[in-house]
Amino acid sequence: MNDITRILQAIENDHQQSADELLPLVYKELRRLAANRMARENSDHTLQPTALVHEAWLRLAGNERLKWDGRAHFFGAAAEAMRRILVDRARRKSALRHGGGRQRMDLQEADIAAPDDSEQLIAVNDALEKLTAKDKPKADLVKLRYFADMTLEEAAKILGISEPTAKRQWAFAKAWLHREIKSSQ
Amino acid sequence: MSNQPKSEESIFVAATALPRDQRKAYLDHACAGDPVLRQNVEALLKSHDEATSFLEQPPQDITFTRAAILTVPVTERIGDRIGRYKLLQQIGEGGCGVVYMAEQEEPVRRRVALKVIKLGMDTKQVIARFEAERQALALMDHPNIAKVFDAGATETGRPYFVMELVRGSKITEFCDEQQLSAKERLPLFIQVCQAIQHAHQKGIIHRDIKPSNILVTINDGVPVPKVIDFGIAKATQGRLTDQTVFTAFEQFLGTPAYMSPEQAVMTSLDIDTRSDIYSLGVLLYELLTGKTPFEQKELLAAGLDEMRRTIREKEPPKPSTRLGSMIREELTTTAQRRRTEPPKLIHTVRGDLDWIVMRALEKDRNRRYETASGFARDVQRYLVDEPVSASPPGKIYLLSKAIRRHKVAFASVASVMISLLLGLCLSGYLLIQEKEARQESQATAIGRAGYYFYLDGNVTNAETATRDALVVERKLSEQNPEIAGLVAGLLWNLTDELRKQGKVADGGALSLELVSLQEKRFGNNDPEVAAALTRLGEFLVAQDKLPQADAVYRQAMKIEEATNSAPGLIAWTEESFGNSLQLQGKLPEAEASYRDALENDLKVGTNNAVKSKRVAISLANVLAHEGKNQEAWQVSNNPAIYFNLEQKNGGPFSGSSKKTVATP
Numbered sequence: 043m044n045d046i047t048r049i050l051q052a053i054e055n056d057h058q059q060s061a062d063e064l065l066p067l068v069y070k071e072l073r074r075l076a077a078n079r080m081a082r083e084n085s086d087h088t089l090q091p092t093a094l095v096h097e098a099w100l101r102l103a104g105n106e107r108l109k110w111d112g113r114a115h116f117f118g119a120a121a122e123a124m125r126r127i128l129v130d131r132a133r134r135k136s137a138l139r140h141g142g143g144r145q146r147m148d149l150q151e152a153d154i155a156a157p158d159d160s161e162q163l164i165a166v167n168d169a170l171e172k173l174t175a176k177d178k179p180k181a182d183l184v185k186l187r188y189f190a191d192m193t194l195e196e197a198a199k200i201l202g203i204s205e206p207t208a209k210r211q212w213a214f215a216k217a218w219l220h221r222e223i224k225s226s227q
Numbered sequence: 228m229s230n231q232p233k234s235e236e237s238i239f240v241a242a243t244a245l246p247r248d249q250r251k252a253y254l255d256h257a258c259a260g261d262p263v264l265r266q267n268v269e270a271l272l273k274s275h276d277e278a279t280s281f282l283e284q285p286p287q288d289i290t291f292t293r294a295a296i297l298t299v300p301v302t303e304r305i306g307d308r309i310g311r312y313k314l315l316q317q318i319g320e321g322g323c324g325v326v327y328m329a330e331q332e333e334p335v336r337r338r339v340a341l342k343v344i345k346l347g348m349d350t351k352q353v354i355a356r357f358e359a360e361r362q363a364l365a366l367m368d369h370p371n372i373a374k375v376f377d378a379g380a381t382e383t384g385r386p387y388f389v390m391e392l393v394r395g396s397k398i399t400e401f402c403d404e405q406q407l408s409a410k411e412r413l414p415l416f417i418q419v420c421q422a423i424q425h426a427h428q429k430g431i432i433h434r435d436i437k438p439s440n441i442l443v444t445i446n447d448g449v450p451v452p453k454v455i456d457f458g459i460a461k462a463t464q465g466r467l468t469d470q471t472v473f474t475a476f477e478q479f480l481g482t483p484a485y486m487s488p489e490q491a492v493m494t495s496l497d498i499d500t501r502s503d504i505y506s507l508g509v510l511l512y513e514l515l516t517g518k519t520p521f522e523q524k525e526l527l528a529a530g531l532d533e534m535r536r537t538i539r540e541k542e543p544p545k546p547s548t549r550l551g552s553m554i555r556e557e558l559t560t561t562a563q564r565r566r567t568e569p570p571k572l573i574h575t576v577r578g579d580l581d582w583i584v585m586r587a588l589e590k591d592r593n594r595r596y597e598t599a600s601g602f603a604r605d606v607q608r609y610l611v612d613e614p615v616s617a618s619p620p621g622k623i624y625l626l627s628k629a630i631r632r633h634k635v636a637f638a639s640v641a642s643v644m645i646s647l648l649l650g651l652c653l654s655g656y657l658l659i660q661e662k663e664a665r666q667e668s669q670a671t672a673i674g675r676a677g678y679y680f681y682l683d684g685n686v687t688n689a690e691t692a693t694r695d696a697l698v699v700e701r702k703l704s705e706q707n708p709e710i711a712g713l714v715a716g717l718l719w720n721l722t723d724e725l726r727k728q729g730k731v732a733d734g735g736a737l738s739l740e741l742v743s744l745q746e747k748r749f750g751n752n753d754p755e756v757a758a759a760l761t762r763l764g765e766f767l768v769a770q771d772k773l774p775q776a777d778a779v780y781r782q783a784m785k786i787e788e789a790t791n792s793a794p795g796l797i798a799w800t801e802e803s804f805g806n807s808l809q810l811q812g813k814l815p816e817a818e819a820s821y822r823d824a825l826e827n828d829l830k831v832g833t834n835n836a837v838k839s840k841r842v843a844i845s846l847a848n849v850l851a852h853e854g855k856n857q858e859a860w861q862v863s864n865n866p867a868i869y870f871n872l873e874q875k876n877g878g879p880f881s882g883s884s885k886k887t888v889a890t891p
Contacts, residue, residue, distance in 0.1 A: 166282065188282050191856055210240055213275060217239065220274035220281050221267075 064115060069123035117200050118182065121190035128189060129167045169222040173215065180215040183208060235264060239271050303327070303343060309387060310379050312341050328392060339376060342459070343387045354378055354386055364458045366429045371422035373442075373455040393453045395442035399513055401450065402443075403564045409575050412514045412565075413606050415443065415452050420507060420603035422454045427500045427599060433457055434498060436506035437485040438513065483526045483534055484519035485509045488590050491538035501592035504602060508587025508595070511606075515576050516546045517561045518553075520588060539590065546584050547577035579609045579617075586617035690721055690733065715744050715755075722762055726769070735766035754796055757786040761800045768807045777811075780804035795835060798827035802842050809845065814853050821846035829867050836871035843868055 166188070174181035179201065186197040198208035238257045242250050250272065258265035303325070307314050312329040318340065319326035329341040364375050377389035395401070398419070402412050419441055426433060433440075433454065440456045483491060487505035490498055513519050520543030526534045543549075550558060550573050562572045583605050589595045596602040596617075605615045718741040725734030742759040749755045760783035767776035783800045786792070805820035821842055828839035843862050850859035 184282065193857065193860075196860065213243060214236055214239055214271075216278055216282055217271045217275035220278040221270045224274065225270070 064119045065122055068116065068119040069126060072120065072123050072127060117186065117190060117192070121182075121185040121192075125167065125170075125185055125189040128163060133164060165223045165226075166219060169219045169226070172222060173218060177215075179203075180211050180218075183211055184215050184219070187212065235268050235271060238264070238268050239275070242268065242272055243275060303381065309341060309343070309381050310377070312339065312389060314341065329389070331389075338392050340373075340390045340392045340455075341387055342390065342456075343381060343385055354380060361458075363430050367426055367431060367457065369422050369425040371418050371452055371454060372426065372457060373453045375456075375458050388456075388459055390455060391453075393442045393444060393455055395444035395453065397438040398441040398443050398452055398510070399438040399517075402514060403517075405450075406564055406566045408566045409515055409572065409580075410610065413610055415450060416507075416511055416514060417603045417606055419452050419454060419510070420599045420606070422452070423503055423507060424599035424603070426454075426457060427503070431457060432498060432500055433503050433506075434490070435459070435485075436503055436510060438510065441510070483538065484521055484523045486538060487592070488539040489592060491535050499592070500598070501595050504587055504595045504599060505589075505592070507599060507602060508584055511587065512543075512546055512549075512584050515580060515584070516549050517564065518549055520544075520549075542590075543588060545577075545581040547573050547581050550576060579615045582617040583609060583615055690725075690737075711744060711748050715741065715748065718744065719762075722766075726762075726765060729769070731766055731769040735763065735770060738763040738766050752786055752789055754787065754790050754792040757783040757790070757792060757800065758796055760786075761796075761803055764800075764803050764807070768803065768810070773807050773811050776807045777804070780807065794827035794830040798824045798831065798835065798838065798842070801827065802838070802845070805842075805845060805849075809849055814849050818846065818849045818853065821849060825862075825865075829871070833871050836868070839868050839871060 170181055170184060173184070183197055183201060186192045186200060187194070192200070194208050194212060195205055198205045201208070203211075238254070241257070242253055245253055254265060254268060258268060303309060303314055305314050305316060305327075309329070311333055312331050314327045314329050315338070316328045317325060318328045325343050327341045327343070329339050331337050331339050358378070361378075367374070373391040373393050375388060375390050379387055379389075381387055396404070398415065402415070407415075423433060423436070433456070435456060436454070441452050441454050443450050443452050445451070485506045487498075487502040490502050509519055521537055521541070526537060529537065544552065550561065550569075553561065555569075558569045558572075562569045565572055567575070583602075586605075587595055587602055596605070601616075605617055608615050718737055722734050722738045722741060725731075725737065738759065742756065742763055745753070745755045745759045760779050764776045764779040764783065767773070767779060780800055780803060784797075784804070787797050787800060801820045801824035805817045805824060808814075808817035808820060825839055825842045825846060828835040828842055843865060847859040847863045850856070850862060
């Protein structure tokens, strides 16, 4: 049994502190998967967050017996981990563009360039942090939707809320983030 | 409405549920007396209306933009520095790159040739491959070889090579300009052979012998050919796919006309010194006739597959035949450049020179000259009118071939004995085995020895034994099908082992053997052949020879369809095929293959539980790449997969674990 599964099972058994241990492991797993893919795939491939998250999940599930609770925690952690990975890259890309872009850069870093919406990604993330402080459940919903590319239906199930509720919360969170980004520009 | 203060969220939610023309009246009421709240909610609603697509697409990050970086036109200028070299003058430009004359100041001041590679390539890999061979390159010291000093990356990330500066012209041009007769050209050619021989002795294969890589300079009035670009072809020929192959031919290899059959098909798994022998044969052909065995233009015009087929299968005309089939003006010019008349030229070439050239151009590399010096010796014999070793396929030729064959058989018996002795020292198993060996044929024994080595985990010895057994098997299997079966089993085990170890060249060569062995045993249309082809395909994929892999997989699937093969086999082939397609970005095809694979894995059931999970991962991945997230989700949650895994892992379902297979 690997560490992630062990923690997920601990969560199922109501050991709350385990949830905090989960994130770094999932984060590491996703980074490892991403690095593997990059090393393996053709240069014109795009790595999609969803693909990575699904793959990470499939690697865990099946071998071990996980209940639904563990799964919800996994996807929550995966969305959070994916957010960190993406924002991290966007920041680096942005720094590269604004700072000494002409300087020597590690080829590998240059290869893994964030797209043009890296600025938007950072802006969304900043606003999302404010939303987290104000209204964490909605921020979690956004993370699942935006960073782990879940459908509303999937996200609702993971968060344990009804679909209409998820829909309402999503509409509000979107408008709220949009307003926040506009006002800070 | 109550008097309780309302949150912006509840007002927002209520307002969005209303038709737009009723919102204002609602806000007037809900935000009465609180202009800040009103302003905030209005801003939210404005955002809501504007931001329909906002956040609805996941960030497309981790996009590889290597291509974009490489297409930025960056050229070096005279006076620029690359590493510790200062560019003085451009002295050449080919498809492959630009060559500069450059000055090195430290540790010695000297002029060098600096070649910057043009093609978009993985610089790190190129340099890594060069570094791997650097030690060997440094050992080369021959008057007819231009030294390679250094390699590195420019600031823009392109690989460059630093070589001894050679001022001269292409060997073919030099000979034509000087109007050297056919015979006068031969000593130059012999020197080239000797240079290649020297390199081969140091373990270096050139891989790209062609006129533009052999420059002739004049030293004290004596023409001296120099072979350039050693080590560069190997470093730069890493990843050829069908998409890049044409570019590669044009830009890199320059001329498919000089490629040996095993290089041209690119399914071949190992290039050895005999590829250079072939290219030397093409060079001699061109020196004699002014033409290559196959016309470059025709090869390129025919398309890739046809080109490969030609180089691999078509017998080129003998040099004298080629001369004889030229139109009159062409033949006259060709003869003039050799200071002679057409009939005399044809007469000179016909006979010995024909056979020398044709032997070097044999499709089967086992029948070419074994060494460059052997090739040179035969040319030398011709020059001094001694009988040459190359000969037409007459009785003598066939007889000599028979002798050669027996030599191999003889040698293999010796190696059988050596392996057996080795086995005795290394493994107790063989004490019993040795007794039986006296009674059984040696080939069977060695096959068994290989099998025990394999069981012992001694893959190197197992591999050696397998190869030895194969040599004998090729001769004896018609009388002894038992050996063929043994060898096939051994090849299966070994290729599997080599695949795990990532020894792709060895494994590929052995799976090729496996394919032909199974074809011999079972005919072309048998599931055993399909399985062997799939194994071969795996190695081709591992070597990045994806189009070749596809061809192999298609063949395998054709057989599987025709023979109504077992689902397990079909699943394996389809999955491997899917991997290849996915790597090529052919997503819809990959999706179809993975789906077939999954379907068949599930037919197999518990035994293929782990495989079906692996295929599901791949399939979900492809679907996600295609933007079909919902389907990806469904695939990743296919209850059948988890059911099988449960069965495999823990026997019957336990009550609590049933939830695992529930779809979300």
